[in-house]
Amino acid sequence: MTGNLYLDLLISFGGVAVLVGVSFLLGAWKSATVDEAAACERLDFDEPDFRPGEWLFSHDGSAAVAISQDGAEAAFVFALGDGLATRRVKLGAVEVKSEGDKVAARLRDPSKWSLKLAAGSPEEAVRWAGRLSG
Amino acid sequence: MDMTFPDVVTLAVPGFVLLVLIEMAVWRVTRRGRYETRDSAASLLMGLGSQIAPLFGGGALVFAVYVWAYQYRLFDIPNTWWAVVLAFVVDDFRYYWWHRISHERRWFWASHIVHHSSQHYNLTTALRQTWTGQIIGSLLFKTPLVFLGFHPAMLIFVGGLNLIYQFWIHTEQIGRMGPLEWIFNTPSHHRVHHATNPRYLDANYAGALIIWDRMFGTFVPERDDEKPRYGIIKNLGTFNPFVISFHEWFGIARDVKNAKSAREAFGYMFGAPGWSPDGSRLTSKMIKDRWNRMRGEGATASADPPPALQPAE
Numbered sequence: 001m002t003g004n005l006y007l008d009l010l011i012s013f014g015g016v017a018v019l020v021g022v023s024f025l026l027g028a029w030k031s032a033t034v035d036e037a038a039a040c041e042r043l044d045f046d047e048p049d050f051r052p053g054e055w056l057f058s059h060d061g062s063a064a065v066a067i068s069q070d071g072a073e074a075a076f077v078f079a080l081g082d083g084l085a086t087r088r089v090k091l092g093a094v095e096v097k098s099e100g101d102k103v104a105a106r107l108r109d110p111s112k113w114s115l116k117l118a119a120g121s122p123e124e125a126v127r128w129a130g131r132l133s134g
Numbered sequence: 135m136d137m138t139f140p141d142v143v144t145l146a147v148p149g150f151v152l153l154v155l156i157e158m159a160v161w162r163v164t165r166r167g168r169y170e171t172r173d174s175a176a177s178l179l180m181g182l183g184s185q186i187a188p189l190f191g192g193g194a195l196v197f198a199v200y201v202w203a204y205q206y207r208l209f210d211i212p213n214t215w216w217a218v219v220l221a222f223v224v225d226d227f228r229y230y231w232w233h234r235i236s237h238e239r240r241w242f243w244a245s246h247i248v249h250h251s252s253q254h255y256n257l258t259t260a261l262r263q264t265w266t267g268q269i270i271g272s273l274l275f276k277t278p279l280v281f282l283g284f285h286p287a288m289l290i291f292v293g294g295l296n297l298i299y300q301f302w303i304h305t306e307q308i309g310r311m312g313p314l315e316w317i318f319n320t321p322s323h324h325r326v327h328h329a330t331n332p333r334y335l336d337a338n339y340a341g342a343l344i345i346w347d348r349m350f351g352t353f354v355p356e357r358d359d360e361k362p363r364y365g366i367i368k369n370l371g372t373f374n375p376f377v378i379s380f381h382e383w384f385g386i387a388r389d390v391k392n393a394k395s396a397r398e399a400f401g402y403m404f405g406a407p408g409w410s411p412d413g414s415r416l417t418s419k420m421i422k423d424r425w426n427r428m429r430g431e432g433a434t435a436s437a438d439p440p441p442a443l444q445p446a447e
Contacts, residue, residue: 026162028174080253
């Protein structure tokens with residue numbers, strides 16, 4: 001490059017900005033919606049031996065959680081960009097509480113520390129927080 | 135003897151940028167493959183960071199060790215074209231083992247996981263490189279080649295060529311490449327390597343030459359009936375480059391802190407990724423075994439839908 005570290009860094013950041021800008025302009029900024037089909041499909045791939053029972057789909061489409069049919073585990077499914085990711089936990093192993101009409105879970109995962117789901121009403125949020133707390 | 139080589143990686147950067155732009159344009163037209171702006175931004179920033187990281191002393195340390203080792207070389211390998219070709223092949227062999235261990239031992243995986251952490255597979259993914267661990271890898275695996283007699287500058291040069299080679303194979307825009315697939319690592323082979331489908335796990339560690347995988351039993355071909363799904367077993371929940379870079383190290387530190395014995399701590403650090411003393415987490419071998427088991431059950435059972443697709447009660 002130029003031999004000047006700061007100038008090289010500036011040029012490099014400029015290059016990154018150009019590429020990011022072009023991808024944005026080409027319509028690559030996308031957010032997945034966590035609906036039933038998408039959540040089930042992702043969960044089936046990530047955790048094929050998890051048998052979901054009751055589901056809560058966040059009303060903003062950002063996440064969902066399923067309690068297993070045996071009532072021992074939960075699986076969170078959340079969106080990241082245009083993809084989905086999952087976290088499978090034992091019921092009671094993560095701290096869950098209701099915050100208004102939201103269910104807030106502290107997953108304590110290094111890359112996904114916490115998660116909120118819009119339950120639709122404070123009553124539903126309380127009910128789900130109770131169920132997920134085991 | 136004169137051992138001066140160009141800094142090929144730096145020279146290649148404009149080519150990287152151009153190819154990314156071309157791939158984006160092709161993706162926009164064909165809609166083959168996937169691009170996501172924040173994912174690409176994270177990958178590009180990881181790539182930039184990986185170039186800055188060695189400036190904090192690691193690069194100089196590695197070179198100093200090479201220079202020291204070169205004094206005790208077994209052979210005087212000259213600066214000729216055939217020596218460069220030989221160095222490339224030997225270094226590619228070195229890369230295969232370094233890469234394989236980077237997948238099989240968590241200490242090394244904590245660094246390499248960065249490169250696999252995108253759910254996308256495009257040319258920006260190639261630039262999603264680690265900020266940690268290259269130093270250990272270089273010292274452990276390249277120093278023997280210096281002792282053998284390859285000049286450090288030549289090894290850095292061929293290492294750069296290998297890195298450039300590996301850039302263009304990170305794409306879904308190129309299908310299969312005929313007879314080249316027998317010898318070289320190709321986009322098809324490397325898509326398998328980045329896939330998390332149980333069938334594709336722990337396969338195709340090659341850098342430039344796929345022959346190493348064929349020789350050591352880790353080759354798996356891409357199948358038309360099973361599209362690779364990219365990422366890691368537990369996909370990340372962030373685009374933050376710092377979290378991407380250090381999350382697995384954080385995980386190791388937390389596991390070691392909670393370990394009940396030195397043996398457990400050792401297992402968390404140097405066992406297979408996913409190892410746990412009680413088997414409550416899954417290594418890739420366990421995932422493959424589970425997949426084989428479920429596949430076997432599926433073959434004999436009725437045509438039930440997969441568990442997660444069954445209706446909720």
